[in-house]
Amino acid sequence: MVEIISKSMVKAQPPPQLPADQKYHLTPWDLAMLSAHYIQKGHLFANLPSTLSIETIINNLKTSLSAALHHFYPLAGRLATQHELDNDGMYVFIDCNNEGAEFIHADAHLVSVEDVLAPSSDDITALLVPSFFPLDGAVNHDGHTSPLFAVQLTVLSDGVFLGFASNHVVGDGTSFWNFLNAWAEIARSKLPSRSPPILDRYLMDFGAKPPLKLPFSHESQFIVRFHPPPFSEKVFHFSSEAMAKLKAKANEERGTSNIISSFQSLSALMWRCITRARRIPVEQVTNCRVAIENRTRLRPALSPNYFGNSVYALCITATTGELLSNELGWAAWLIHEAVVAYTDDVIREMVRKWVEAPMVYNASMFDEFSVLMGSSPRFDMYGCDFGWGRAVALRSGSANKFYGKVSSYPGWEGCGSVDLEVCLETESMAALEADPEFRAAVSQPVPLRDLLSKNING
Known part of the structure; x- marks a missing residue:
């Protein structure tokens, strides 16, 4: 019921000024999330103004996302791994290479807002709603080749659904919602009424400074692709x-x-x-x-x-x-x-x-x-x-x-x-x-x- 119309990459504009190596080192809390799934949350919107075309919505979302990624630049990068020469461990970090976040335009014109809101509908929840989200089934380690952030705009018969997927190694729920609200502020006001929260990365004094070495020689030693039974x-x-x-x-x-x-x-x-x-x-x-x-x-x-x-x-x-x-x-x-x-x-x-x-x-x-x-x-x-x-x-x-x-x-x-x-x-x-x-x-x-x-x- 959901057809993918187009996919594109959105890069941070203007590109952030970063150190030459572009490395964004990860903390214990981040590294512990390598085998978990991406965060997947989304919004259902109804009664959009009739004057707004889908093309206008898409252009505004992409432009504002690009501006938001300037401030939250790790989300436009990719994970990278550096192995020890003696194969005694590995360092996983974010390469802030500005490869971009993914934007997906999808169509589900046979689906209504009321269909999505159907109370206690296991069929809708299990079969339809997951198709509104990108990177389904991906674990965070996949961020080596997959985007660290992706958004899917699915056009319904009488509304739209915005489904987000954000790599959990990059940030938790607090970081995720801070980013989305900063992006939304830029989108609705064209120019933000206040500066979005600027990235504020602490090198925390926990007795060890980044980079932190993981005691593995290969990702197969710690990646588990969990597939729950039907629920x-x-x-x-x-x-x-x-x-x-x-x-x-x-x-x-x-x-x-x-x-x-x-x-x-x-x-x-x-x-x-x-x-x-x-x-x-x-x-x-x-x-x-x-x-x-x-x-x-x-x-x-x-x-x-x-x-x-x-x-x-x-x-x-x-x-x-x-x-x-x-x-x-x-x-x-x-x-x-x-x-x-x-x-x-x-x-x-x-x-x-x-x-x-x-x-x-x-x-x-x-x-x-x-x-x-x-x-x-x-x-x-x-x-x-x-x-x-x-x-x-x-x-x-x-x-x-x-x-x-x-x-x-x-x-x-x-x-x-x-x-x-x-x-x-x-x-x-x-x-x-x-x-x-x-x-x-x-x-x-x-x-x-x-x-x-x-x-x-x-």
Whole structure:
């Protein structure tokens, strides 16, 4: 249903002034991502102004992308590897050669915005939406020959979908959304009202300076191309009122006053309900992994403009029996304590251990009894206005998905609302939707008519 019309490379203009070797060295957080998939996120836009032609949209996107890449120049480069002469290891870095980011124009004129927004449609999610994203199935190491950033504009019968793929070695979710918002600002204003966040790369004092050597002689020693079995994927909505109730419930059960956050309470809910839906034995140890940002926790803190990876997945552990025999507040408190304990000293010790024994993560390391809370509702995802108005929905591709993966997004209406994209075994998904605790907390999604009735100024 999706036909590729054209592909082209967009280079940074004007080309950035770089040192002669053009090398952009990577940190432990970056190198650990070599076997993960690209980040794949996208926006669904409806009710575009009738005066805007597709040609005008494409030209503006390309021109503004070129300007944005001047500031975020590693995204226009390629990965490169330098081997030790004795084959005792390798150095992986970004060659800032300005080969360009890829721009793809695609057509899906038989698909409507309503088709993409169809509630709880496994067929749409599994078959259609992934085709809106470039570099499907690519792992980050493929950035040696593939672009580090790619965008696909898919024209629908009554809207467009912008699907992005960004190499996770180059940056995490914070970096990804900072770049997209800077690009969108340039696109909608032609000349940015403020300077986009300039690349602010720190050589962090972790006891080792880049370049860092990986103890491998060939990429086959650390690249795992993970292909998950078929799973069910659905998006669930939690209104601002629902989030407030969860927070109040967790704090009341622990006898605390607003200490446990709303997202910690939501994570505890998902950990409990998914574990129950899976019918895991009571003695089995289960984990809740929560993606957490390092920038503000380091001392001194990293610049908010730091471009790269600075994220970790905290691991909170309990047996199924402990998790389900206690209240929501008990699980939320475990998560809260783990977040509080995640300090500068802990982060630096983890990096020190990685430098001593480097490793590369891959999705097959994730165990079947765990839940991973990824992404963040704090990212300004709906702020990406390219000049056509606000997106009506956010969706993701097939990258980095497996049983127990939960990705969080801000709700369309804002005000603290949250959308969760949940990937589960088919039977477990059905059990989750029927779970009384889950049903009591989840909200009705924003009505389709409300999304589609918003005009360019709405």
